[in-house]
Amino acid sequence: MKINRRTLLGAAAASLCAGAVPRAFAQDDWPSRPVKIVSPYGAGGPNDISARLLGDYLARQLGQPFIVENKTGAGTRVGNNFVAKAPADGYTLLYAAAPYSTLEALYGDLGYDPRKDLQPVAMAATVPLFLVVNAETPVKSAQELVAYGKSQENGLTFGSPGYGSLPHLAVELLLRDAGVKGVTVHYRGDVAAYTDLVAGRIDATLTAITAALPHIQSGRLRVIGVASKSQSEIYPQAPTLQSQDLPNVVAAGWYGFMAPGGVPAPIVARLDSEINRGLKEPDMRKTLLAQGMEPQPGSAAEFSQFISAEMSKWGDVIKKAGIKGQ
Structure with missing residues (x-):
């Protein structure tokens, strides 16, 4: 049988078109089965x-279950690495957290490339850090805390929930910005730090406010500032540290959705749109704020820029403070 060149080209073109149909259909049909959301905590x-x-919201909007699976360990590296190596089909997502932007500077090789193997989809929320002191001290502002530290031979003593944690890095940033000496005492979580702060064994802590609220409401601890660019919806009576002569002290935990690198743009765009719509709903906002989280709607591109800036900022703090991952 003789097959001419035109027949061969036509068959090749038909084959390519046929191969393109399932991929396009898969994108248009997404999600057609349950989606896994990996929480690294x-x-x-x-x-x-x-x-x-947010997974429950997406399930209602998109008609498929969004199932949260906890993959803990190695300061979120286990969960991050799992999603980085997952198929790029939109059925495995990472609910990333602030350590994402510090891990490379702390540990070096992570087993995945945080700039290429995972792509930002949508930011969800930030967790502002508040500067808290013992209410029995006369310190009522960040300026007074810094002045007190400069009057002490060893400077200030801060508590943190762990070595290399964001509050630890934020303390290093504050000490550098204030030009004051200081020591950070590392605890296993915030509760032990609050115990020592109430007892007067440390001077201050930078912390998410939810767990500290009972001590604040009972009058044992005092909030003297928030490390945000504007006052927080969660505790609006706290002035910003920027307004208290600490212009560079901006730090917050954050959460957001990421996907394996290479997930088709239409899937990313749809997730981005739905997540942002959900974050603007009054009930969603109210629930997140009650948990100490400020909703942060924004585009995938804005989230990408945010992560890049955070990696640069905290990488510089880690390098200058000589902090190494443990």
Whole structure:
């Protein structure tokens, strides 16, 4: 049988078109089965709670279950790495957290490239850090805390929920910006730090406010500032640290959705749109704020720019402070 060149070209073109149909159909049909959301933290914490809240919303909007799976360990590296190596089909998402932007500077090789192997989809929320002191001290502002530190031979003593954590890095930034000496005492979580702060064994802590509220409301701890560019909806009576002669002290935990690199743009765009719509709903906002999280609607491009800026900022702090991952 003789097959001419035109027949061969036609068959090749038909084959290419046929191969393109399933991929296009898969994008148009997404999601056609359950979607996995990987939380790099254990159940019950703010990352897990907000992941489930937003997952339930997406399930209602998109007609498929969005199932949260907790993959903990190595300071979120286990969960991050799992999603980085997942198929780029939109059925595995990462509910990333602030350590994402510090891990490379702390540890070097992560087993995945945080700039290429995962792509930002939509930011969800930030968790502002508040500067808190013992209410029995006369310190009522950040300026007074800095002045007190400069009067002490060893400077200030801060508590943090862990070495290399964002509050630890924020303390290093504050000390550098204030030009004051200081020591950071690392605890396993915030509760032990609050105990020592109430007892007067440390001078201050930078912390998410939710867990500290009982001590604040009882009058044992005092909030003297927030490390945000504007006053927080969560605790609006706290002035910004920027307004208290600490112009560079802006720090917050954050959560947001990421996908494996290479997930088709239409899927990313649809997720981005739905997540942002959900974050603007009054009930969603109210629930997140009650959990100590400020909703942060924004585009995938804006989230990408934010992560890039955070990696640069905290990488510089880590390098200058000589902090190494443990």
